Amino acid sequence: MSGKIKVLYIDDEVNNLHSFRAAFRVDYQVYTANSSEEAAAQLNANPEIAVIISDQRMPNMTGVEFFEEIRATHPSPVRMLITGYTDVEAVIDAINRGQIFRYIKKPWSEIDIRSAIEEGYSYYLTSSLLTEKNKELQKAYNELDKFAYSVTHDLRSPILSVLGAINIAKQTDDISEIKEMVGLMEKAMQKLDDFIHNIHDYYNMRRGELEIRDVNFDNLAAQLKDMFELVGKTNNVEFIINKDVQSAFRSDETSLLIILNNLLSNAFKYQKKNIAHKFVHVDISVKDNTAVITVADNGIGIHENYLDYIFDMFYRATSEEFGSGFGLYNVKDALNRLNGDIKVTSKKDEGTSFIVTIQGK
Amino acid sequence: MDASQFHFIVIDDSFFDCRIAEKVIQNVGNPASVKVFQNAEDAIQYIRQIDDYSDGKKIILFVDIQMPLMDGFGFVQEFETLPAEVKDRYAFYFVTSSINENDIRRSVNFPSVRRFLNKPLTVNVVRDLLETV
Known part of the structure; x- marks a missing residue:
């Protein structure tokens, strides 16, 4: 996520694409598309696109429809819709179905777009950071599950060995058999102690400061x-x-x-x-x-x-x-x-x- | 029924638990034979190759679940690929320290597995079990 913010602009009028590019290419890395198909291709080729701005009125598919579709495959970029005053329905739709971040009135001014991109980008950063953190948490959680499963086994198994040995020892009068069982108990306890030492090392290293x-x-x-x-x-x-x-x-x-x-x-x-x-x-x-x-x-x-x-x-x-x-x-x-x-x-x-x-x- | 009517195979990575199982089986009384494996792969090899149980007695299998390399589930999957007439000679029991519900549920889903026994194995448990084989 270094360098300029990557912005994708979609409009069926090629002139609009040119003027958008001319206005913003110095500050942002601008990608353009004049159809939803082209836009999807751009998104696939450039996964780091952070902000998508689309015109509402296009011949094959409206901007809202496009956002609704793209939301499933490319959930992370922030979506913004450009539309004229009269399209109230489109705006409501955009919010409900396309889950857009911002609605920009037509004709747009450079300042509006700029501030929308900046705000959208900071939202994008926060939410991708959150996604990243969630992934880490999920990983830690999975590790903990595995940890709990194995620790249960490794703590229980020497205890059950000892219980088994006690059972045998209780039922016999043969001193050599009893001694053998006591020997097993001793070893099982040593094993348990080793295991506890290992866990101790593990947590010492995880939590401890390096000296x-x-x-x-x-x-x-x-x-x-x-x-x-x-x-x-x-x-x-x-x-x-x-x-x-x-x-x-x-x-x-x-x-x-x-x-x-x-x-x-x-x-x-x-x-x-x-x-x-x-x-x-x-x-x-x-x-x-x-x-x-x-x-x-x-x-x-x-x-x-x-x-x-x-x-x-x-x-x-x-x-x-x-x-x-x-x-x-x-x-x-x-x-x-x-x-x-x-x-x-x-x-x-x-x-x-x-x-x-x-x-x- | 007394233990002399059965052969026993114990599969457990823990040396202690193998020894304890062996003792328990002996204390039930006079088993036809007891064999112990600390490695499930060796056990499956053995079962594939042997034919020295020609006396027609049932073979009781006690298998641990959590083992390094091939675990109990890996073992039972291999076991189930054996021909039916071979499998019929065995009575398969999981013997484990696991209290994990998934393990328990999963273990009884295998058609060959008769029951899930908790460690430690005791003389009474084995005696009762021989009644029902």
Whole structure:
């Protein structure tokens, strides 16, 4: 919506079209048509036309009829009718059927037309902004629906698992069976807790302010070591972090931590069960105000058919291990806020690498 | 009727719920067999290929609805394309944690689906159900 206001003028008398164009072409981008067919063609070819001005009396179709017809296919442009004093019926019709914004008397003066166009255009802007906002709201609403549906499932399912386990435990005197059920309950509760953490991350990122400052990568690496070293040792997964930091880098450390935490917890979670050398490698390289972070593993990998969807909310590309379908969505969301980008390469049964690129602020 | 007259197949992405279903079925008493799938696609492949239920016993299918990749609805659509004489050997039940009305309505619209059961599966529920198969 840049540049001049785009106006379409319709009149069956070619002379009127010429004089309209001559009067207004400096200030507006003027399109003309001498029939309703031509006008419809102009509208189709130029979807940014904001104001339509039509003469009422034309041979095949009146201006009102034309507006009534065009309203269905092109609802957004503002419609104005030009007509003589005597056409009271036409004016009433125009308002009721054509839903016009303004009625302009014939013979028109330049000033009348100009003020009508300006007012019409500001109405057009407001209503298209409103349409845009409504679309956004609808999108947010749909997301919320999906959110509520999945959250209900993900919160309920561990609870029902526990109830099921309790039921079994109540009906047995076998201590080993009871212990197995208690073990299941513990895992189900951990899953629920993970899920709640993910929701917490999600809302923190959505609502939270970014705290932009110099990122301390030593500190970041130390935090990651703290979080994952033990998991690595327990499951016999080699965990190495390489750093090559050549310049200062300003960004939001909390978001970086959320991104890396999610990528790493996936890398450790989706390992193959029985291979000798399992690894998770993190490579951090910072120069010229750009950070490139690679997280690579030789785990179960992701089937190529699913790679396009892994960043979608609640999407899960595997039924191995528990997952909420939230982690990578959170990663993508955090990166959007940091103007970052993520690329993934993966091969089923061979492993996965994520490459995150972030510009410093 | 006791469980020894039936085979059971459980399809649920949740490891816990598979384990619980397995336990419940065993506690009902002596099932002819129990098979568990955490992935619906593997299950449908299996059902298409096998013919080791030659004893003529009914096979009870417990299927979760919300699963990654192929969900319960995807599974039942595939299941319904099987030849009638194969389908006749199965009794299909959805077992789910869903309280979404759409899910419930949709699930009972499939001709193969006998009922919609709520989680958690319990010994009493399975016992009652075996009476009516």
